[in-house]
Amino acid sequence: MHDSLGSVNLWREFPEQLLERLQRPIIAYDRLGFGCSDSRSSLPSLDFVAEEAQHYFPQIKAALGLKEYLVLGHSVGGAMAVEIGASDPDCLTVITIAAQAFVEKQTLKSIGxxxxxxxxxxxxxxxxxxxxxxARWVLNAWTDVWLNPDFAEWHLTGALNALKSPVLAIHGELDEYGSQAFPQYIHDQSAGPSEQVIIPDCAHVPHRTHAEKVLESIEQFLKTNLVTD
Structure with missing residues (x-):
């Protein structure tokens, strides 16, 4: 699940690195309005994070015939991954990278x-x-929604409390879009097993700047926590 300005192509080499490391098929898609997907005219609603899990992802899942799966998301894509894991028992594991869990002043400052x-x-x-x-729609979808005063009360508490599958929260120590309160919150509020990894000297894109540490953390977490038939 890509971030607010992201797309499949902006993942760059990370999906291939993940495939080689885990030896699992990797599926990435451009959300509606992003990358090579169809255009949208109206901006996302203030409930857009949950809507991705409730409306859009199920269509992807059905079209691809997915059964049991793991979901990984970066930034707001990480929040969407939590919502997906909380609502779908077929989701075995959730991995977030630099995910927001609520609206923090630091996040709004950097978006502004x-x-x-x-x-x-x-x-x-x-x-x-x-x-x-x-491009203009993508920018507005990010800034106008997050900076809307009515979005200030958004949080992942309900989803995290319902999330029973294991969750790994990876976060950069120097993330400009959110403090370490985010991975701590994900860890503390999750109903199932949870772990957080804080990467030193790392900002908002750990999978690009500290790819080996991210891949190692994911690999070790899955060895410990992923149980399949």
Whole structure:
């Protein structure tokens, strides 16, 4: 599950690295409006995290004939992974990378700074490389929803309390979009087995800057916690 500005292509080499490390098929998809998926006209609702789990992911699952599976998400994709794991007993394990668990001042500050940055010449064009004509929508879907005052009360408490499958929360020590309170919250509120890994000297994209540590953490967690027939 990709992040707020992400797409399949922006995962870059990580899916292949994960495949080689775990020897499992890896499936990634562009959410509606992102990457190579169809365009959207209206912005996501304030309940968009849960809606991905309730409406969009089940369509992907059905189309691909998925049965038991593991779900991994980065940033808001990690929050979506939690919602998926909480609502679907076929989900065996949840892995979050730099996931938000509630609305934190640090998160809003960094999103506000990014919104200003994207007003500068050439910045939106960088998004167009990955999202084409949808780039402006992608940016607005991120900044306008998160900075909406009515979104301030969003949190994952209910989903985490219902999440019985094992969850691994990976987080960078220097993550500019959220403090270590996020992985701690995921760890503390999860109903099932949980573990957090804090990567030193690491910001918001651990799977790119500290790929080996991320892959090692996932591999070890699954050896300990994944039980299949």
């Amino acid at each position: 700074e990014a919104k200003v940055l994207f007003t500068q010449d050439g910045q939106l064009e960088k998004l167009e490389r990955w999202h084409g004509a949808n």
